[in-house]
Amino acid sequence: MKNFNATKYKLRNVATNRLFDDEGWTLDDCQCEAPALIRAVYETKRLDPKGEEHGIYRFADWLPVNRTLEGSCAPVTYKSRALAERLGLKHLYITFNGYYPEIGARMKTCSFKETEAYSVCGRLNGSHKGKVLVVASAGNTARAFAKVCSDNGIPLLLSVPEDNIDALWFDAPLADCVKLICPQKGADYFDAIHLSNLALACEKFFAEGGAKNVARRDGMATTVLSAVTHIGRIPDYYFQAVGSGTGAIAAWEANLRLIEDGRFGSHKMKLMVSQNAPFTPMYDAWKVRSRDMLPYADDQARADAEAIDAKVLSNRKPPYGIRGGLFDALTDTDGDVLVATNEEARQAKELFAELEGVDIYSAPAVALATLIRSVEAGRIAPEKTVMLNITGGGEKRFKSGKDLHYLRPSVVFPIDPDPAEVMKKVEALFA
Known part of the structure; x- marks a missing residue:
């Protein structure tokens, strides 16, 4: 969408109430030793929704976004x-x-995880150019991020339990910028998170942040x-x-x-x-x-x-x-x-x-x-x-009447993989 001005906001530590600027992808308050979520504090205090044609960005007054992406739908x-x-x-x-x-x-992914993906990807401001976003998921979140990143050319590494990959269906083939790795059958969502954390040891990748991401x-x-x-x-x-x-x-x-x-x-x-x-x-x-x-x-x-x-x-x-x-x-x-x-x-x-x-x-x-x-x-x-x-x-x-396309894993790892092997293989996916 054209002529979009980045939403104005600051960040506040929920535990200490400290107010500070967002450096672009801030997930924690670096001045707070105890774990605590940070919260967006918007300059606009009165919500003024835009027309439905703006999709999820009709609520951009209260979204920490620097740009809008095409194809979203609000709840x-x-x-x-x-x-x-x-x-x-x-x-x-x-x-x-x-x-x-x-x-x-x-x-089109049939899940409210689309609201996350369009907001998170709208927060990207160019500071991570050349790096790969990493998202761990039990299924629906991965499908949403895969679609949004594929449609908008955003490099993405997904980590999803192998038992859950049937959730990764799409009505069109995905762009090559989206890759999938899995912990093997018998693993759960926590194992997928662990695998994604091993991938994040590579400088090429950066974490989406989960609940910490405002x-x-x-x-x-x-x-x-x-x-x-x-x-x-x-x-x-x-x-x-x-x-x-x-x-x-x-x-x-x-x-x-x-x-x-x-x-x-x-x-x-x-x-x-x-x-x-x-x-x-x-x-x-x-x-x-x-x-x-x-x-x-x-x-x-x-x-x-x-x-x-x-x-x-x-x-x-x-x-x-x-x-x-x-x-x-x-x-x-x-x-x-x-x-x-x-x-x-x-x-x-x-x-x-x-x-x-x-x-x-x-x-x-x-x-x-x-x-x-x-x-x-x-x-x-x-x-x-x-x-x-x-x-x-x-x-x-x-799904009725559509030919579906499934995202298949590039690499399947053991539940307790060797960290060095994970780093080597995931880097090769985006070489």
Whole structure:
């Protein structure tokens, strides 16, 4: 898009409140010894969304971006009728991230991870020219970054567990600037992160940063911006399934900015986040109000990650206890961590397709399952305003009649690879 002026903002350390400039790709406060997230503080305090033709950049006032990229689509919020009636909720709003043209949703990777990719890649300002962006993913994030980087000629190295690479489907072949490496079958998302960290020992590569990247969080926060600008107020409850919890942290941060805006209410929506049993490390820690994650043996964690339908929810090292992380978000909003089984999520998925007319992924089905249970338990009064973040859907609709292309790994490494071998092989991929 033409004539875009970079968004003006500074960065603030959540723990110390220190305000400082972004040096281009700042992920941490170098003057703070204790781990803490940093947060973007925007010059514009009053949100003024642009037209829908701007895609996700309609919310550029609150995105830390230096440029815009073509092809993005913002989340779409609508008021539910059929599902709301079934649940007995008068004000249930669905924020849909995926492919559902009937409501204006056209995310071609069918996941809200597109909001991250377009924001993160929009943050790039040329200071990393000649270097390769590195992203570790359980699947959907990789698909989103692969598409955005391929479409815009941005060199990208992905690290995804070999068991999850069927998630890397596309409606067109990818450009050669995108490469994939994998830890072998039996590995999980944490193993993919470890492999990506070994690659980052090479000077040629730089880390996307995950939850530490303000662009990732504020890109995900557009789900809440979509909902609030549509509803006209901050919701009372926010439901989302979480793997890392980054999306829920982003929702909390957006809520705080909206309170500062002043037009949408002064309350904090309760964050109701969910995990897919038996993989429940954040649920287990929260239930005993522990800021620290509880012990979780590697072999058991891998087995539990393999057992769940929603593989994208299997992060063993989430930004839970870090200052400004999910523990703080839940505490500040009087939120909760919930859990749903595979069977409950499958039933919720069928119910959503029946009542709302589109397929959804297992992760948002987990969120819906916990919403259903919360309503049945009387935890949510019928008149409360509820936002359900459907983080991915419409894949069946998007794939229908298309010839698909899959990204295959350039190298598959052992679960515990030799660091020198990783460095040698990944450098050769971009020689």
